Amino acid sequence: MNSTEFYYLLGMIGIVAFAVTAVLAVIPKGIDLFGACVMGIITAVGGGTIRDMILDVPVFWSQDLNYIWVSLFASIIAFYGYRLMNKRHIYQLMLYLDGLGVAMFIVQGADKAIALDFGMPVGPVILGLTTAIGGGLIRDVLAGTSTLLMKKDLYAVPLTIGAVLYMILLNEYPDYSNIIGVGCATFTFILRAIAIYREMKVPNWMMLKAYANDQMK
Numbered sequence: 360m361n362s363t364e365f366y367y368l369l370g371m372i373g374i375v376a377f378a379v380t381a382v383l384a385v386i387p388k389g390i391d392l393f394g395a396c397v398m399g400i401i402t403a404v405g406g407g408t409i410r411d412m413i414l415d416v417p418v419f420w421s422q423d424l425n426y427i428w429v430s431l432f433a434s435i436i437a438f439y440g441y442r443l444m445n446k447r448h449i450y451q452l453m454l455y456l457d458g459l460g461v462a463m464f465i466v467q468g469a470d471k472a473i474a475l476d477f478g479m480p481v482g483p484v485i486l487g488l489t490t491a492i493g494g495g496l497i498r499d500v501l502a503g504t505s506t507l508l509m510k511k512d513l514y515a516v517p518l519t520i521g522a523v524l525y526m527i528l529l530n531e532y533p534d535y536s537n538i539i540g541v542g543c544a545t546f547t548f549i550l551r552a553i554a555i556y557r558e559m560k561v562p563n564w565m566m567l568k569a570y571a572n573d574q575m576k
Contacts, residue, residue, distance in 0.1 A: 365537045366470050369463045369544060370407070370419075371429055376460030377494045378403040378430040382437035383453045384502040392438055398501060399434025400427060406493030410468050410486050414475055454555045457507065461491035462548035465521050466540045473529065480526055487522040488515070511561050513554035521547030 381402035382395045390398070404420050404427070411418045420426040444452070468490025472483035492508060492515070499506040507514045525543040529536060553559070 362470075362536050365540060366467050369467045369540065370426070373460045373463035373467065374403040374426055374430050375433045376456045376463070377406075377498070378433040379437040380453045380456045380460065380495070381498045381502075382434050383441065383449055383456075384498055384504065386438065386441050387449075388502070392435070395438045396431055396434045398498065399437070400430045401501070402494045402498040403430035403433070404494070405497040406464055406490040406495075407468070409493045410471065410490045413486060413489065414472065414477055416475070451555070454507075455552060457495055458548055458551035458555060461495070461518055462521065462544045462551065464491040464494075465518050465547055466525055466544045469522050469525055470536075470540065473526075480530075483526055484519065484522040487525070488518055491518050513559040513561055514551070516561070517547055517550035517554060520550065 378399035381398040385395060385398050407420070407426075408418050441449075465487045467487075469483040469487030471490075472478070472486040477483065477486065496506055496508060521543050524546065525539060528539045528543065532539060
């Protein structure tokens, strides 16, 4: 498998994961199948669409509609599979699937920016984060829930670590891009999964919070 096929596969895994998280997020609100599919598609391709608009290149799914079809089928399966799931663990499942999706997208987004030599070396990290987080932000806003980025969960930090690590390793060992991609995506997912399992939070920084509250009085 060459690099193009490898990163295409990563993108598809992320597409499936994000489409499913979107459907799981809105089904409890009584949405119908069509609405769930729309949410799934928008969430799945949202981050990559923002990335490509920043890069000023053709939006990826406009040149390959397989991304749309895959997100559509994943949304349909999630919609009808929901009734077979244990409802008490739906939110946890959504968090882990989101973690899987962002781990795939952080590497794929960074790789596309690197291929276009965009804003090196910071650009790939930022666009990796944009690709990973963008779809989830759209999902949470449209679903009317608090976004993961705005919660105290350890969310953006593992993604940033994964993107920076990918940049460093790829710069040192460019001939092993596939191995590095798998390793960094796996490492990012593991970090995020540990944060979910252990319910790890970003430090509160109470003194800064108290100072901010004082300034608002």
